[in-house]
Amino acid sequence: MQLAVIKGSYGYHPENKVLSQISFELAQGRIMTILGQNGIGKTTLLKCMMGLLKWQEGETRVDGQVFTSMLDRDGIGYVPQAHKTVFAFSVFDMVTMGRSRHVSIFGMPSKLDREKVLEALSIVGIIDFKDQLCSQLSGGQLQLVYIARALANEPKILIMDEPESHLDFKNQFLVLKLIQRLKDEQGISCIINTHYPEHALRISDDTLLLGKGQYGFGPSHEMITEANIKDYFEVNAKIYTIPGLSNQKKAFTVVD
Amino acid sequence: MQLAVIKGSYGYHPENKVLSQISFELAQGRIMTILGQNGIGKTTLLKCMMGLLKWQEGETRVDGQVFTSMLDRDGIGYVPQAHKTVFAFSVFDMVTMGRSRHVSIFGMPSKLDREKVLEALSIVGIIDFKDQLCSQLSGGQLQLVYIARALANEPKILIMDEPESHLDFKNQFLVLKLIQRLKDEQGISCIINTHYPEHALRISDDTLLLGKGQYGFGPSHEMITEANIKDYFEVNAKIYTIPGLSNQKKAFTVVD
Amino acid sequence: MKPITRNNTFIVLLLGLLIVFSFASLFLGRYYVEPEHVLKLLWSGLLGSPLDSVDKTVVLDIRLPRLFIVILVGAGLSVSGAAFQGCFHNPLVSPDVLGVSAGAGFGAALGILWTNGVTGVTAAMAFAFGLLSVVVSLLLSRLKNESSILALFLSGIIVSAVFNALISLVKFVADTDSQLPAITFWLMGSFSNTTFEDLGKIIVPILVGIGVLIAVRWRINVLTLGDEEAKTLGINPGKTRMIIIAAATIITASSVVVAGIVGWVGLIIPNLCRMIVGSDHKYLMPASCLCGAVFLLTVDFIARVLTPSEIPIGILTAIIGAPFFALVYKKTEGC
Amino acid sequence: MKPITRNNTFIVLLLGLLIVFSFASLFLGRYYVEPEHVLKLLWSGLLGSPLDSVDKTVVLDIRLPRLFIVILVGAGLSVSGAAFQGCFHNPLVSPDVLGVSAGAGFGAALGILWTNGVTGVTAAMAFAFGLLSVVVSLLLSRLKNESSILALFLSGIIVSAVFNALISLVKFVADTDSQLPAITFWLMGSFSNTTFEDLGKIIVPILVGIGVLIAVRWRINVLTLGDEEAKTLGINPGKTRMIIIAAATIITASSVVVAGIVGWVGLIIPNLCRMIVGSDHKYLMPASCLCGAVFLLTVDFIARVLTPSEIPIGILTAIIGAPFFALVYKKTEGC
Amino acid sequence: GETKKDETGEASKSERTITDLAGKTVTLPAVAEIKNVVIIAPPLLSTYVSNGLSTDNIVGVSAIALTEMNKVLLDYFVPNNKEINTTFVSSAYESNAEELLKLDPDIILVYGDTQKKGLETIQVPVVDFFIKNQVNEDWSVQIDQLMREIFGLEDDNSLQQEWDIANKKVDTILAEVGSIKKQKGLMIMSNTGDKITVRGAGTYGDDWLVKSGLVNAAAELSGENIEVTMEQLLAWNPDIVYVFRGLPAAQYLSGSIAGQDWSQIQAFKDGKIYNTPVGIMNWGTPCADSPLMIQWLVSKNFPEKLSDNEYQTILKEFYERRYEIKLSDEMIQSILIPGSGK
Numbered sequence A, B: 001m002q003l004a005v006i007k008g009s010y011g012y013h014p015e016n017k018v019l020s021q022i023s024f025e026l027a028q029g030r031i032m033t034i035l036g037q038n039g040i041g042k043t044t045l046l047k048c049m050m051g052l053l054k055w056q057e058g059e060t061r062v063d064g065q066v067f068t069s070m071l072d073r074d075g076i077g078y079v080p081q082a083h084k085t086v087f088a089f090s091v092f093d094m095v096t097m098g099r100s101r102h103v104s105i106f107g108m109p110s111k112l113d114r115e116k117v118l119e120a121l122s123i124v125g126i127i128d129f130k131d132q133l134c135s136q137l138s139g140g141q142l143q144l145v146y147i148a149r150a151l152a153n154e155p156k157i158l159i160m161d162e163p164e165s166h167l168d169f170k171n172q173f174l175v176l177k178l179i180q181r182l183k184d185e186q187g188i189s190c191i192i193n194t195h196y197p198e199h200a201l202r203i204s205d206d207t208l209l210l211g212k213g214q215y216g217f218g219p220s221h222e223m224i225t226e227a228n229i230k231d232y233f234e235v236n237a238k239i240y241t242i243p244g245l246s247n248q249k250k251a252f253t254v255v256d
Numbered sequence C, D: 001m002k003p004i005t006r007n008n009t010f011i012v013l014l015l016g017l018l019i020v021f022s023f024a025s026l027f028l029g030r031y032y033v034e035p036e037h038v039l040k041l042l043w044s045g046l047l048g049s050p051l052d053s054v055d056k057t058v059v060l061d062i063r064l065p066r067l068f069i070v071i072l073v074g075a076g077l078s079v080s081g082a083a084f085q086g087c088f089h090n091p092l093v094s095p096d097v098l099g100v101s102a103g104a105g106f107g108a109a110l111g112i113l114w115t116n117g118v119t120g121v122t123a124a125m126a127f128a129f130g131l132l133s134v135v136v137s138l139l140l141s142r143l144k145n146e147s148s149i150l151a152l153f154l155s156g157i158i159v160s161a162v163f164n165a166l167i168s169l170v171k172f173v174a175d176t177d178s179q180l181p182a183i184t185f186w187l188m189g190s191f192s193n194t195t196f197e198d199l200g201k202i203i204v205p206i207l208v209g210i211g212v213l214i215a216v217r218w219r220i221n222v223l224t225l226g227d228e229e230a231k232t233l234g235i236n237p238g239k240t241r242m243i244i245i246a247a248a249t250i251i252t253a254s255s256v257v258v259a260g261i262v263g264w265v266g267l268i269i270p271n272l273c274r275m276i277v278g279s280d281h282k283y284l285m286p287a288s289c290l291c292g293a294v295f296l297l298t299v300d301f302i303a304r305v306l307t308p309s310e311i312p313i314g315i316l317t318a319i320i321g322a323p324f325f326a327l328v329y330k331k332t333e334g335c
Numbered sequence E: 001g002e003t004k005k006d007e008t009g010e011a012s013k014s015e016r017t018i019t020d021l022a023g024k025t026v027t028l029p030a031v032a033e034i035k036n037v038v039i040i041a042p043p044l045l046s047t048y049v050s051n052g053l054s055t056d057n058i059v060g061v062s063a064i065a066l067t068e069m070n071k072v073l074l075d076y077f078v079p080n081n082k083e084i085n086t087t088f089v090s091s092a093y094e095s096n097a098e099e100l101l102k103l104d105p106d107i108i109l110v111y112g113d114t115q116k117k118g119l120e121t122i123q124v125p126v127v128d129f130f131i132k133n134q135v136n137e138d139w140s141v142q143i144d145q146l147m148r149e150i151f152g153l154e155d156d157n158s159l160q161q162e163w164d165i166a167n168k169k170v171d172t173i174l175a176e177v178g179s180i181k182k183q184k185g186l187m188i189m190s191n192t193g194d195k196i197t198v199r200g201a202g203t204y205g206d207d208w209l210v211k212s213g214l215v216n217a218a219a220e221l222s223g224e225n226i227e228v229t230m231e232q233l234l235a236w237n238p239d240i241v242y243v244f245r246g247l248p249a250a251q252y253l254s255g256s257i258a259g260q261d262w263s264q265i266q267a268f269k270d271g272k273i274y275n276t277p278v279g280i281m282n283w284g285t286p287c288a289d290s291p292l293m294i295q296w297l298v299s300k301n302f303p304e305k306l307s308d309n310e311y312q313t314i315l316k317e318f319y320e321r322r323y324e325i326k327l328s329d330e331m332i333q334s335i336l337i338p339g340s341g342k
């Protein structure tokens, strides 16, 4: 599945466009990260892409066809930022909801659905607390539940809004590896909002840099450069190779 | 102001203690970070300390006196994790609420209160959007507003639950510098839940490591070691000095 | 006990109670009929050839239709309440939040004013205005582009308020001798003097409504996540909600037509069940359905048997339900 | 226009309207009094020596006390509604969410049944039961250790339902000739035939209540953040809420005592004002206060002048308020 | 209260005080100065009319007072019924003070505090006819006496005399009947088609049944307006049913009330379901016609002791004596079988 945004523009107020004329294209099985300052429009971009907000200009295309709503087309999974629900569901039930598309309006989840759910739970590694209530989870645990929920529907493209934000570094590591594995083994594309340039460098193929009145899209190693960071974030940063590791892992730090 | 927790225990269910027999002491003007896996009890610990949850055993002491509730004693400021409110306030109004203690039940904020608010806004650097509505801010911007709100009350101790979680790295950098500056210039202590060992190494004096059935407290550079991380998080980590920087800055990474 | 086992036990228990109470209410009443005679009558009634007698009138013409109607109304209202509470994300919502009771009440009041008594016209008008009020609420909520749940509630409140005001207006112009009491008593709700004819009017709409709501129970779980999240899961929340509103409205309007406004059941029974089975609509919907039937059956039994005079059902549901609810409420943790 | 300027303009506008409407309602009515005579009467009334005449009775004994009562009730109910909506974090809450209207209604109904008419006893019982019902709601919500807002609402709903059921019970046993109409119409609400004596009963409690609620307006802003956050800011949400509940309850009970149940105002006016001035209670509270007074004054004026025998105020508030609200609602963005 | 100072300042001499039935002392103007009368309580209009007082002085009545009267006889009793203002008072008997003042009343007649509400502010004497003893004879006589006192009727042509005659007749018949097992009577308060309410013990309805030689089938209930079910009615199985309000008796007897099968009830089988007659007003409540009601009931309960013809004679004589109306057959029909005329 291939996804493209063509000249997308959006603003909450008519005078003030948050996004203007954004275009990019993501091929099948690639990971894309979106980097940008707080409030620059990353979440807005994801919502527009998914049709939760309506592009004021431009459009999203999936496999060349105009995509307007997740109601019309399967294959895209969304992982929201972790938040509490009014009603308390068990983790298993919550993840089962990821199977909604496969359950008719008057139906119940089938045995197959339940199997897929267990699969998703074990992929994410939270099968142990499948019977716990979501209302009693920590923010980090909840984030994992939402990822599992999206996976339960076997998406081709996964859209995540800051999936690492509440996770401890161990879980972050697991999630990143998971994303990598999903790409490698199942060819799932990922679009990820993140505040970690390091993570972007580590797992993403493409990066979209969002700035005020500008944006840049391209291969991650070309986009995430000290110069671009200076340009888009107005800070000095240092990108370097972590010493003493065999795999040439890149790291990122802000310097005074 | 000095703060100590003495043999504090808490569990949401009787059979299952989240925290048991935790003790530590934080002297005036020191920064303390709390590190631990998702769901280990960091947020719970903060809530117990502040009296939002009631210690089932043990107690919190402030300057040697038992502390049970923020209603009874001034000097502690709390920065919650960013979340949306039902009613929409402007940033200025939201930060003014930090002055609640100084406004009598039938009163309105005074000129002094408003000045303190402006001060807090400019310390955090969000004075530019003081008239914007909180409901229309991004998660990161909102986090800064909450910090400003806590500062408006001129606290001696600042308690923060993952203050960096939704911030971009520039803002994270600003917040950390801010915390450092508050400590250096005004002697404000800070207790911070974080998922960034790097940040802990960079700014904190003391660190509390929370694990399953164990905890450790001590000077940060003694606590945040590769061995302890292995012990508490069950991952291999590497702590190293960033090459090519003059200030011997430490960094942290998880390795396979 | 594991929650699932506990929930199933609870549902089976309710089913048992329902059957026992149903029989009990056929055997007992103000007019004494010998138990074996009741059985004989039921048997001959099944065969279609009961003897014409006072006993037959009492058991087959008075008690039997009333029993069915009470069960249908109790089950229907509380399952509607549970569905609404789920799909509007608010445990304080009752099935008439969109104005159906007020609308139906106005229709009935107008019917009484017009035909000078409670007639077939009253029932038809109650039903029609019940549906109308919900349609008006929906249209009103569309005045704004983004049709949020809050908009729907506000519209419902407006429509209810207007129809309640119109009821008052009708009461105001009604003559105090006969029309005002007729309207007042009609609105209080009662199952007295319900017939097989009444049952015939409501059995299909209520059963279909209950069927739809129970079938859609898993989908309601998804709706509780909020509209945006539901959409990202591929569910159209508006469409699902419309189906729920249609089913619940038809149920409520039908109940109002035969039994007047029976408040409280649709609000309290689902909350009570939620305390016991949790907020998973998979269990909550059938549990509410049965619990509502059992509850109303009990209350109606008391109404029929306790005193020679028939106390309006709306009064009893509240007076009996309240302390009971308070008790269960105190016993359970969380909410 | 900057929001603050706009809000202040709105409040000044309301104040102006209030003054104009107040004078208008002294000059106009079913009984014609020459305008200059009205002025003369007002003047001599101020000096304390009006001539005894029908004109004097009409202007000073009938219209004047009514004017004051309408203003107090309108202002009181809507400021209470605004305060409750803020401190319970729910824009759909009305001042009688804890059962005060139902309780007061029951007290009044009992009083009418008991003394066979609307007497001083009725007023006293309405007031007492109004307060009682709120106390019961509060106690009920304490049944559980954690006394959440949801618990409070549920308690209020229970108490309201029980008292409403008891009202029905009283209506049911009341005789249909005089008591039933008396109760029915009392509950519909009316300002007709209110006297200076009535005004004397309520002026102090309502003014004090309004004063307290307006004074506490900034604190209400803090409460909207939620209990936990309020606590971390050093505010005791329970205590503040108790003060608000006490003030709003006294206002509502007082209103019910003189004017019966005037619904709608306390729910809709604050929402309407919120659409215009936003959700900052600093502006919302005074704006609601004035807007409620102007609204009720207008409605009452229509009630007085439109027909010879007055249409109950509760009917008119809804019928006039609803389309008006729908209009404003459509015009404003957000919610 | 303070004494009313009339604008002319001299009429006060002829003022008098009376004690109304609620026990309150009321200062009234002289009889001759009562020009404009407002009657709010419906039965009081019938009492006013029954005493031969001029309806020209009535400026306002509640609408129900007129609708409660026999429609055929309304123009005889209240010739000016179309001119009288009925809009100043709501159906809840609440007056609009400004409207009332436009009528310029000299006296206002009410029943109970509800009807008094708002009349305190206007300076017009208000007479309250409220007593609560639920005995038809007592109240009908007392309102008659107070009415006569207010309007200065000195002769002793009072309703008590009529009651004495009626009681004598009734007592004789009941004595003849003796203490054989009494029939069960039931008085329907209202039947709206979906709800049936009856008049229990301690009510005017109960008084009618008991005084006319029946037992009240609903005696285990107390109150005027108690809802009952068909099952309960079957359990009571009354021998005679009187229908005060709601659906007319004819519908019971023809079995045309949906959801109510009366056919198993004794009164139905014997055809003994009757509407209460409507004369100067509906006889179900105490009024100026009440002595006729008790005799009518006896004639229905014991037709062998008091035949229809005999009763009609009593009725005709009463109307001629009291109201100076010669009743035609059509009129009699309209009284005894209300709803049949027109």
Ligand SMILES: Nc1ncnc2c1ncn2[C@@H]1O[C@H](COP(=O)(O)OP(=O)(O)OP(=O)(O)O)[C@@H](O)[C@H]1O
Pocket (backbone or CB within 6 Å): A012, A013, A018, A036, A037, A038, A039, A040, A041, A042, A043, A044, A045, B135, B136, B137, B138, B139, B140, B141, B166, B168
């Ligand atoms: N509902 C809304 N109405 C009006 N403005 C909004 C709304 N939501 C967001 N905004 C504004 O739009 C801009 C973009 O917001 P968005 O949430 O997309 O930022 P973001 O890049 O995701 O930020 P963060 O990194 O903090 O999550 C912000 O300036 C924000 O104030």
Ligand SMILES: Nc1ncnc2c1ncn2[C@@H]1O[C@H](COP(=O)(O)OP(=O)(O)OP(=O)(O)O)[C@@H](O)[C@H]1O
Pocket (backbone or CB within 6 Å): A135, A136, A137, A138, A139, A140, A141, A166, A168, B012, B013, B018, B036, B037, B038, B039, B040, B041, B042, B043, B044, B045
């Ligand atoms: N209200 C609650 N009721 C029951 N259990 C709870 C509740 N809140 C949290 N818990 C449980 O208590 C444990 C500690 O939760 P806490 O929120 O303190 O974790 P945390 O260390 O802050 O996690 P994170 O890093 O993800 O924020 C978790 O296992 C969680 O499931």
Ligand SMILES: [Mg+2]
Pocket (backbone or CB within 6 Å): A042, A043, A044, A161, B138, B139
């Ligand atoms: Mg975002």
Ligand SMILES: [Mg+2]
Pocket (backbone or CB within 6 Å): A138, A139, B042, B043, B044, B161
């Ligand atoms: Mg936490």
